Every structure is written in structure tokens, then in C-alpha cells.
Amino acid sequence: MNHVWALRVGAVLLFVAIWEGLARSGLVLETVLPPATEVFGQLPDVMSRPSFGLDVYASLYEVFLGAALGALFGLPFGALMGSNSYLYRLFDPLVYYVGAVPKIVLFPILILFLGTGVESKVGIAAISAAFPIAVYTALAVREVNPIYIRAARSLGATKTQLYRAVYTPAIMGPVLSGARLGLGVAITAALLAETKVANVGLGFRSIEYYSRLQIAEMYALLILIFLGAALINFGISSLIRRATHYQQQRVDASASVT
């Protein structure tokens, strides 16, 4: 375990050292690769600008509202698809192929409907998030172990009880994984759309720094965006682990038997 971390830290240090060396050597232009120290030095500066708070707020608003709207459509649609094998066979290829289209090309259509403000980014984030959420929900519902359902039925469970006590806990894990994925693509979609047409948001600011040739600021902001995305991802992951602890216990128990 120790040398694993040694390798990781070593690799990061080596990366930063090469970056710094390359930038200082004069082999590459300052406007292409500013020295690492300069980029890290820009971090507090970028964060303390008055626009930064508003950018963060706008981007978070787009991402989370978008992902929530995507779930609002993706969850019921996925559940419907998964609950009936004919519907599943009918819609699976459609969802699969349309899901693999770069959704960002729908952005100009959304601009027509919703304008160039945050609403169109919420829309693109929602469309992007709906697909993984629907796919994961459908799969989760499909793969509920029929033994659980038969067992609950033979114990006299009502329909409501069946949904609440069997289906919900059984699909919780995969559905939350779908939600995590949905949130991830919502981040990419919203911020990417911001770099195209927007006047506020982290994506907009990064391309703004680029076009003003404030390259060190641009690198610093991109580092912040990545850290933020990683933080959200990590937060959701640990939330999932907490919400589905019973499934992990089950896995542990079955692992200890074999």
C-alpha cells in the first residue's frame, strides 16, 4: 500500500516538475504553457474575483437543476421500460442509439426555445442526464431477483408493500449509480454549453480567459473546475455507499460463506 502512494505522489511531482521545467526552459511559449508555480499562484486570485461566486452559483444551479429534471423524466421512463420486457425490447435500442449521440448538438434547438440564459443550459444538462438515469433504472428494475418478489408475495405482501419493501431497496444501488453518472454528464453538458453561448458560469469564464489570453488564469480555473467535479463525484459516491450499506453487507456475508 505504501509504495502505491509513493508511486502516485512521485508521478504527480514528476508531472509538475516537467511542466515547470518545460515552461521555464523557454522551449514553449509562455502563452501555451505558463509555469506550474504561476498557475498555482493564480488560484487565490481567480477565486477572489467578484465574478467567481456568481459563476459558481450559475454553474451549480444549471447542473443540479438539470440533473434533477433529467431524473424526473429518466426515472419513471426507466422504471416503465424495465417493468415490462416487451417495452424494454421496444425502447432499448432507441434509448441506446439516441443516448450515444452527442447531445450538445441539441443546444441550438434549446436556445430557440429557452433563450441564451441559464435555462438553455439547464435544458441541455437535463437531456444529457436523463439517458444514463433511464438506462440504469430500467436495468435495475429488470434485474430484481424474482425470488424476492415471490417470497414477498407468498408472505402476503400487498402491491404497495411490494414496491416499498422489495423493489425500492433492490434497485436503490444501480439507480443511484445512474444518478451519479447523470450528474457527471450534466456537469460536462452544462459547462460545455456555457463555453458556446453564455454570459455567466465557470465554462463561460474559462473560454473568456482563453480569448483574453489570460492563460495562467484559464489553467487555474480549469483546475478548480476539475476539483469541484471530483468533489461532487466523491460526495455522491459516499452518499451511495451510505444509502446502500445493506447491499454491501449482503455481499460481504455471501463472500464470507464461499
Place this chain on the structure above:
Amino acid sequence: MQPATGAALSVGSTTAAAPRPPSGGRRRRRGRVPPIWVVRLAVIGVFLALVELAVRMEFLNPFFVPRPTAVLSRMVVILIDVNFLKMVGITLGETLVGFVIAAVSGISLGFALWRFRPLGDAFEPLVAALFSSPIVLLYPIFLVIFGRNPAAIIALAAIFAVLPTILFTKQALGAVSATLLNVGRSINLSAWASLRHIMLPAAAPTIFTGLRIALTYVLIVVVAMEYILQIGGLGRVVAESALLFRTTELYVSVGLIVVISATFIWMINRLERLAQR
């Protein structure tokens, strides 16, 4: 950690006969049901007909939503237009170059992570983490390095697609059964022969799955970036028609992107199934 995005995409149309709840569906066997693709087309057809009706009755503003019939007929015309086919060619060319870079470097790196255990332990989680991070948002860096040209798009797509290739290659090699390798050892196969005759055939199906996912991602990133940067092929067509406020043209180009990428991905899936035979 499973590459989650990959799992989502690899779901595919593998409609295996899963255990179904006892109720419902029994009727279906007896009655004559039209083939599923007919029903699928009918669903799309009904949807488009409803939109057509809504536009004609002006529930939907024709300025925002053109008539589906107008869009479809225009799509057919454009689909055989030489200039448009050139655009398709540019996009597919960029996709191919990006894919080859991602495939070659991804398989080599995946092999290295498998071959040198400490490297794999240290960096596989890092690759997986990068895979779920918004790599595409780094495109301004690629603009700075390569300039606003197709090289930036290809590099970005390749870097994104190399990640699933690495993960799948390492997993594939790691999952080769020890029994097979022991058999190889007992008949004194050289390391090279064992790689050539045992490792590669055993790992190939999983590696192909990784390559299919990589190719899908390259296409997605290429088209998306063409749209964002307004250079290159298909994506640029969308960006330009949006700029000119020609609603019908916009829907036509978006529709064509859906059709072309769906066809492309369908062909990749067929290819993968052929290769795995």
C-alpha cells in the same frame, strides 16, 4: 472499480431472455405480433405525425419547430449532397485518426499496467477517476497547444477515449484464467508464445468491447467539439445553421447527426460481434 460510463454504453441491445414475472406476456405467444422493429418504427412514426399535426394546427410555433415532413424530405436531399458527404468524410476521418491513436496507446498502456503490478495498483484507480471526470471541458488547453484546428479535436478525443481502452485492456489481461497459463507453462511455452497464443485470444473479446466504447466516445467528442469550435465536419454544419437562424436547416443537420451516429454505432456493434466470433 467498473468503468461506469462504459457499462452504460455497453448495455446495448443484448435482450437476453431474462426471468420475467409470471403475470402478463402469456397472451403474446398466441396472438400474431408484428416484428418488433415494425412497432419501433411505428412508435417513431406516430411521434413525428403528432408533431406534424401540432405544427400544422399551430400548437407549436413553426418558427421553433419545422414540420417533420419538411425536415425529412430535406434530410434525404442533403444526404446525397456531395458537400454534405464531404463533411461526413471529415468527421469520420478525424474520428478514425483519434481512434487509432487511442487504441494503440491505450492497449500499450493497459498492457503496461497489467504487466507491472505496482504501476497497475497505483494508476488504475487514477485512470478510472479521470474517466469519470469532465475531460472535454479541458478543450481550451488543447486550443492553446494545437491552435483552433482539427488536431486539437483529435487530441482531445483520443485522450478521452484512451481511458476506457486502458481500463478494459488491463481488466481483460488480468481476467485470463490461471489454468490456461499454467497449461502453457507446463508445455514450456516461451513468454512470447504464451502471450500470442493464450493471453491475446483470451483477452480479445473484452479488449474489443473497450475499443468499441473508445470509438463511440471519439465520435461523440469529435462531433461535439466540431459544433463548439465551428470547424471540421458534421458539428460545424449544426453550428452554422444555428448561426443563420434557419430553423429547418438546423433540425435537418441535428437529425442527420442522430441518423449518422446511430448508423455508425450500429456498424461498430456488428463489427464487434463479428470480431468476437
